[in-house]
Every structure is written in structure tokens, then in C-alpha cells.
Amino acid sequence: MNGRWHTWLAERAAVRESGGLRRTLRPRRPDEDLLDLAGNDYLGLSRHPAVVAAAEAAARRWGAGAGASRLVTGSLELHAELEAGLAGFMGQPAALALSTGYHANLAAVTALVDRDCLVVSDAHVHASLVDAVRLSRAEVVIVRHNDLAGASSALASAGDRRALVVVESVYSVLGDAAPLADLAALVTAYDAMLLVDEAHGLGVAGQDGRGLVHAQGLAGRPDVLVTATLSKALGAQGGAVLGGHDLVEHLVNTARPFIFDTGLAPAAAGAARAALELVRGDPSLPARVRERMQALAGALDVPPVAGAVLSVPMPSPLVALEAQAAARAEGVLVGCFRPPSVPDGVSRLRITVGGGIPDAEWARAADTVGRVVKEYGAPASDA
Structure with missing residues (x-):
């Protein structure tokens, strides 16, 4: 690497280090004696015997990979079964499975909007939606978090252009819910469309974990599009876009993240399908x-949330790291969100409420988190 690039990389690394923003990879061992309150395996299904067995059976029957893109030979009967199951569970006419939730958001946005459209985006949406909007080349208006008046004003400026409102049902950092019913009324009034990312809603929020779109009576509406991931509550890998049959047909023919990507691996598809059946059968x-979540939110003195993620403000990125290390020293993993991962710039401990952790271990983990938050937490500054 030449001197100019080496100098630039060294400068960027020094800035991260001084601000407490350096990230490192820490591979987990399969036998680590740690309680995971940091990951996204909300229901504890990634290691459920039925889910693991389904992944193994799918790999033995179909192979390690799908073998091609979905439009060549990479569409398997397993994909169709998974898509039908997702659509039925979430109350949608149809679904299309992709290799990641990131791809699902890229596919949905870039296939629907272009430079002649307007996108109205909540300020707190996930990076995959931010990237999707950038790639679409549409004009974008970013409105304050859950700001209905701002969204209405932006939609009013669309004129004759097609407009898409982009939100999450449950937000990944603060854990709060979008005002979906009000947003749906807005897109109806302005002849627009609403895209709702149910990544943190599927399997946790709404009736029997069917998500907040379903809970609000919006499932199946032609002006409400849903994306989801299979890697959180379902404990597998992959993503999906759900909506009308005409929408899915359009994505199959135009969505580059679908067309030019190898199909979802059989093991992941089989695992997700088995996990979905477990959720369907056990409310x-x-x-x-x-x-x-309700009990832990009360103990930590933070607002309860719509999903499984509690967010506890920390005074600074460095203090957040210290608190995370203190919890780990007692055998509990918690997340640590620092800029630029937090939309409002405030560093936080991100605590996942794990439904699959046995009661006694959960009690110990909750006690540990409570003591760490009491020691390190404080009113957040502009960290």
C-alpha cells in the first residue's frame, strides 16, 4: 500500500481510538460460559433441536448452497414452502425470500423507486434502508423520529410523483414502535406507499409474534409493504419482502439484490421454516x-419497548465500553452501541431480552445488568 493510503488509514484509526469508537472482531467459542444479552436470537431458537435438525436435513437433501441465483436453478421447493409459511403467518398475500435482511431492504426500495420518486424516511431507520434509498437515486426527505407532521409535510411536496414512506415497526436502538396506523392513514391520503421493516417485530411483537403490521390490521393492504429478517427471532439467516402478488412479481423481475445473488442457502431456509412453525405453534x-422485557425495563428505570431490545443511555462511548466489560466479567454479554451506530449520537448499552434463557440464568443475568447500569449509567450527554 502506498504512503498516501497508509497515512489516511492510520489517521482514521487514530480518530476511532481516541474517541472510544474502535471496533474489533471477537470470535465466540461454542462452549463459552456466557449469557448472551447482546445478540438478536430473541426466542432462543438458533440452537433449538428442531431448528438445528431442520437445517441439517435441508443441507443433506439440497446441498450446502442453493447452487445458483433464484432465476437460474437456485429456486428450491424449500424456498417456496418458507415463503408460503411467512406470508400466511404475517397475513400477507405473498413473500419473496432473499439471502439476508439487508438484501430484502435493498431489493424492496431500489426496485420500487427511482430518481423520479420521493422517499420519506424516518431518521432512525436501519443502515440497510439508508443505503437502499441512496442507491435508488430518489429524492429523500429525512423526517425526525416518529414525526407524523413532518411526514405529512414531506408527502404534500411530492406532487404527482410516486412517494414511499420508510419506517421500522420496532426500532433497533431505542426499541420503540412506529405509529403505523397513523402512517397508513397518511399514505392513503397522499396516494403513497408505506414500507415497514419488521426485522425486530417478527416473532416478538403483535398477536403471537406476527408483527405490528398484522397487529394494527394493516396486513394485506396494497399500499403497505413489509420486509423482515430471518436472522433474529427465527434464529436462522436470510430476509424476505412481503406484499401483494403483483409486488413480488415486480421484484422477481427487477430487484438486482434478488436477481444477481445466489439463492438463500438450504440450511438457513430449512431452519427458518422450522422456527416459524415453532412460533406459530407456541404463543x-x-x-x-x-x-x-416489562420486568427488566422497570428494574432499569427505562421505558418498556415494543420488541425485545432495551436501550440504556451511557455518559460517553468510553463509559459504555467500561460498563460492557464489567458485565462480561460477571459472565453476561450486553451490546454497546456507539456513534455512528446510534441515530441520535448517544452511546448506549443495548440489552436483548432473551426468551430462550432458563429462568434461573435469566434472573442472574438481570441482576448483573441492574448492578452494572446502576454503577455506570448516568443522564446521557451528547456522546
């Missing part, structure tokens, strides 16, 4: 997460 799974 106590999402109910347990909500009960634990």
Missing part, C-alpha cells in the same frame, strides 16, 4: 419475551 414464546 408462549413471544409472550415470555414481553413479560421479561
Whole structure:
């Protein structure tokens, strides 16, 4: 690497280090004696025997990979079964499975809007939606978080252009919910469309974990499009776009993240399908997460949330790292969100309420988190 590039990389690294913003990879061992309150395996299904067995069976039957893009030979019967199951569970006419949730958001946005469209985006949407909007080349208006008046004003400026409102049902940092019913009324009034990312809603929020779109009576509406991931509550890998049959047909023919990507791996598809059946058959799974969330939110003195993620402000990025390390020293993993991962710039501990953790271990983990937050937490500054 030449001197100019080497100097630039060294300068960027020094800035990250001085601000407490350096990230490192820390590979996990399969036998680590740590309680995971940092990941996204909300229901504890990634290691459920039925889910693991389904992944193994799918790999033995179909192979390690799909072998091609979906439009060549990479569409498997397994994909069709998964898509039908997702659509039925979430109350949607049709679904299209992709290799990641990131791809699902890229596919949905870039296939629907172009430079002649307007996108109205909540300020707190996930990076995959931010990137999708950038790639679409559409004009974008970013409105303050959950600001209905701002969204209405932006839609009013669309004129004759097609307009898409982009939100999450449950936001990944603060854990709060979008005002979906009000947003749906707005897109109806302005002849627009609403895209709702249910990544943190599927399997946890709404009736039996069917998500907030379903809970608000919006499932199946032609002006409400849903994306989801299979890597959180379902404990597998992959993503999906759900909506009308005409929408899915359009994506199959125009969405580059779908057309030019190898199909979802059989093991992931089989695991997700098995996990979906477990959630469908046992409503106590999402109910347990909500009960634990309510109790832990009260203990930490933070607002309860719509999903499984509690967000606790920290005074600075460095203090957040210290708090995370203190919890780990007691055998509990918690997340640590620092800029630029937090939309408002405030560093936080991100605590996942794990429904799959046994009661005694959950009690110990909750006690540890409570003591760490009491020691390190403080009113947040502009960290």
C-alpha cells in the first residue's frame, strides 16, 4: 500500500481510538460460559433441536448452497414452502425470500423507486434502508423520529410523483414502535406507499409474534409493504419482502439484490421454516419475551419497548465500553452501541431480552445488568 493510503488509514484509526469508537472482531467459542444479552436470537431458537435438525436435513437433501441465483436453478421447493409459511403467518398475500435482511431492504426500495420518486424516511431507520434509498437515486426527505407532521409535510411536496414512506415497526436502538396506523392513514391520503421493516417485530411483537403490521390490521393492504429478517427471532439467516402478488412479481423481475445473488442457502431456509412453525405453534414464546422485557425495563428505570431490545443511555462511548466489560466479567454479554451506530449520537448499552434463557440464568443475568447500569449509567450527554 502506498504512503498516501497508509497515512489516511492510520489517521482514521487514530480518530476511532481516541474517541472510544474502535471496533474489533471477537470470535465466540461454542462452549463459552456466557449469557448472551447482546445478540438478536430473541426466542432462543438458533440452537433449538428442531431448528438445528431442520437445517441439517435441508443441507443433506439440497446441498450446502442453493447452487445458483433464484432465476437460474437456485429456486428450491424449500424456498417456496418458507415463503408460503411467512406470508400466511404475517397475513400477507405473498413473500419473496432473499439471502439476508439487508438484501430484502435493498431489493424492496431500489426496485420500487427511482430518481423520479420521493422517499420519506424516518431518521432512525436501519443502515440497510439508508443505503437502499441512496442507491435508488430518489429524492429523500429525512423526517425526525416518529414525526407524523413532518411526514405529512414531506408527502404534500411530492406532487404527482410516486412517494414511499420508510419506517421500522420496532426500532433497533431505542426499541420503540412506529405509529403505523397513523402512517397508513397518511399514505392513503397522499396516494403513497408505506414500507415497514419488521426485522425486530417478527416473532416478538403483535398477536403471537406476527408483527405490528398484522397487529394494527394493516396486513394485506396494497399500499403497505413489509420486509423482515430471518436472522433474529427465527434464529436462522436470510430476509424476505412481503406484499401483494403483483409486488413480488415486480421484484422477481427487477430487484438486482434478488436477481444477481445466489439463492438463500438450504440450511438457513430449512431452519427458518422450522422456527416459524415453532412460533406459530407456541404463543408462549413471544409472550415470555414481553413479560421479561416489562420486568427488566422497570428494574432499569427505562421505558418498556415494543420488541425485545432495551436501550440504556451511557455518559460517553468510553463509559459504555467500561460498563460492557464489567458485565462480561460477571459472565453476561450486553451490546454497546456507539456513534455512528446510534441515530441520535448517544452511546448506549443495548440489552436483548432473551426468551430462550432458563429462568434461573435469566434472573442472574438481570441482576448483573441492574448492578452494572446502576454503577455506570448516568443522564446521557451528547456522546
